[in-house]
Amino acid sequence: MILPELVCPAGSLPALKAAVDNGADTVYFGLKNDTNARNFAGLNFDDKSARAGIDYARARGRKVLMAINTYAQGGNVSRWHRAIDEAADLGVDAVILADLGLMDYAVRRHPELRLHLSVQGSATNYEAVNLARELFGIRRAVLPRVLTLDQVRHVIEHTDVEIEVFGFGSLCVMVEGRCLLSSYATGESPNTHGVCSPAKHVRWEHGEASLDARLGGVLIDQYGKDEPAGYPTLCKGRFAVQGDTYYALEEPTSLNVMAMLPQIIDIGVAAIKVEGRQRSPAYVSQVTRTLRAALDAAGREAQRFSVRPAWQQELGRLSEGQQQTLGAYNRPWK
Amino acid sequence: MRVPELTVPTRLARLLGRLPATPPAWLLVTSLNQLVKRGVLPADMELLAERRFEVRLVDAGVSLRFAADSRRFLLDRQPGEPDLRLSANVADFARMMLREEDPDTLFFNRKLSIEGDTELGLIVKNLLDSVDWHETPLARFMAS
Numbered sequence: 001m002i003l004p005e006l007v008c009p010a011g012s013l014p015a016l017k018a019a020v021d022n023g024a025d026t027v028y029f030g031l032k033n034d035t036n037a038r039n040f041a042g043l044n045f046d047d048k049s050a051r052a053g054i055d056y057a058r059a060r061g062r063k064v065l066m067a068i069n070t071y072a073q074g075g076n077v078s079r080w081h082r083a084i085d086e087a088a089d090l091g092v093d094a095v096i097l098a099d100l101g102l103m104d105y106a107v108r109r110h111p112e113l114r115l116h117l118s119v120q121g122s123a124t125n126y127e128a129v130n131l132a133r134e135l136f137g138i139r140r141a142v143l144p145r146v147l148t149l150d151q152v153r154h155v156i157e158h159t160d161v162e163i164e165v166f167g168f169g170s171l172c173v174m175v176e177g178r179c180l181l182s183s184y185a186t187g188e189s190p191n192t193h194g195v196c197s198p199a200k201h202v203r204w205e206h207g208e209a210s211l212d213a214r215l216g217g218v219l220i221d222q223y224g225k226d227e228p229a230g231y232p233t234l235c236k237g238r239f240a241v242q243g244d245t246y247y248a249l250e251e252p253t254s255l256n257v258m259a260m261l262p263q264i265i266d267i268g269v270a271a272i273k274v275e276g277r278q279r280s281p282a283y284v285s286q287v288t289r290t291l292r293a294a295l296d297a298a299g300r301e302a303q304r305f306s307v308r309p310a311w312q313q314e315l316g317r318l319s320e321g322q323q324q325t326l327g328a329y330n331r332p333w334k
Numbered sequence: 335m336r337v338p339e340l341t342v343p344t345r346l347a348r349l350l351g352r353l354p355a356t357p358p359a360w361l362l363v364t365s366l367n368q369l370v371k372r373g374v375l376p377a378d379m380e381l382l383a384e385r386r387f388e389v390r391l392v393d394a395g396v397s398l399r400f401a402a403d404s405r406r407f408l409l410d411r412q413p414g415e416p417d418l419r420l421s422a423n424v425a426d427f428a429r430m431m432l433r434e435e436d437p438d439t440l441f442f443n444r445k446l447s448i449e450g451d452t453e454l455g456l457i458v459k460n461l462l463d464s465v466d467w468h469e470t471p472l473a474r475f476m477a478s
Contacts, residue, residue: 011460011463012460012463012464013464013466014433014463014464014465014466014467014468015463017466017468018433040456040460041381041453041456041457041460042378042381042456042457042458042459042460042461042464043456043460049464198453199452199453199455199456200452200453202452202453203452204447204448204449204452206447206449211444211447223444225444226444227444228442228443228444229441229442229444230442252442278438279436279438280433280436280437280438280459280462280463281433281463282430282433282434282435282436282439282477283436283438283439285433285477286436317439318436318439319442320438320442321442
């Protein structure tokens with residue numbers, strides 16, 4: 001039985017080490033600029049920490065991927081090209097790209113560099129995945145979190161490209177690679193600037209009875225005294241719609257596929273990804289350790305597998321909004 | 335080692351709140367400067383320069399105020415609002431520092447509050463996360 005690779009996030013060198021120490025097969029990271037979709041002040045890697053991280057993972061037999069998963073912006077394309085050159089120079093195991101123009105650059109300039117199609121590339125069907133393989137020779141595609149398990153199986157059955165799916169982490173409104181929602185409040189979006197809610201546009205206001213979240217001056221949520229809070233993104237705000245104030249787009253929630261691991265293994269998923277490069281080494285340790293245990297158990301026990309309450313509790317605690325969902329995987333959509 | 339679920343008793347907090355905050359703030363500033371000097375805290379001081387910080391230990395009733403210039407951390411004796419205020423109970427700060435708990439998790443659970451400049455808050459959080467305690471004698475206290 002071949003288990004899917006467990007692919008874990010690293011926003012810093014200690015987080016990378018935490019992922020490796022707790023059982024990640026592969027870690028992924030980005031550089032300190034807008035060439036990746038977690039472009040937050042003080043997060044991510046420079047050349048020195050990237051080299052140290054790659055050495056640490058390699059010495060323990062693990063793989064390292066570099067995310068260059070935003071879209072190159074007009075007038076500044078060279079920054080994205082340099083990021084690809086740096087990835088090749090560092091000798092990462094693969095780069096995770098969304099922009100087709102950058103794929104073309106990577107193939108021409110660094111034919112030996114292994115390419116993964118990012119979730120931001122928004123390929124939801126095997127035709128799109130196979131086209132990227134024909135054009136650029138991609139070896140793996142990360143599927144957006146909009147497909148049911150049957151639809152994931154359908155893609156896998158019709159392509160030679162390895163398929164990676166999300167296993168755990170904050171869910172968004174799930175139009176990955178196509179979302180410009182935050183632009184309406186901030187002028188910046190994940191694809192263009194690498195952030196959904198740029199911190200400089202976020203204000204937390206502590207009032208008498210509530211904590212108010214503002215993005216670009218727009219009130220997006222009010223939390224009661226002990227009410228769990230979420231990330232200050234537009235898609236998870238509560239809005240007044242026709243006299244009713246509620247989560248009109250998406251609730252703060254986390255994806256957790258633990259209950260479906262045997263099926264995910266069964267249909268031939270190549271890798272399971274954990275979201276959260278913006279989170280701390282403590283999160284990376286806890287999630288990696290828990291999913292490592294669950295994945296190994298699912299491999300051993302197959303259909304007899306059951307989720308242990310302790311795992312569920314551990315991941316539940318770390319979840320945004322403290323709710324978890326199987327997301328689209330178990331929807332009855334056809 | 336796990337940090338126990340304790341809060342500072344109200345009576346002790348009342349006493350602590352009446353003591354001058356300068357000695358603990360001085361200790362904090364001195365420790366931070368030591369960490370920077372030894373290269374443990376990889377602080378880009380340019381990002382922190384001329385900014386004012388407050389760490390509020392809610393259950394202990396103690397507020398530690400400090401500032402930074404382009405080289406080091408300093409005591410902040412000026413009145414007025416800081417640029418960034420982080421508030422939590424002592425045990426939750428300890429969990430965060432020992433990597434038992436993720437700051438985002440504490441924030442989601444409303445155990446950590448961030449006021450002021452959110453981007454500065456993120457810079458500070460990411461700075462703490464990037465400290466490699468493996469390289470220091472404190473390594474044995476850290477959660478794995």
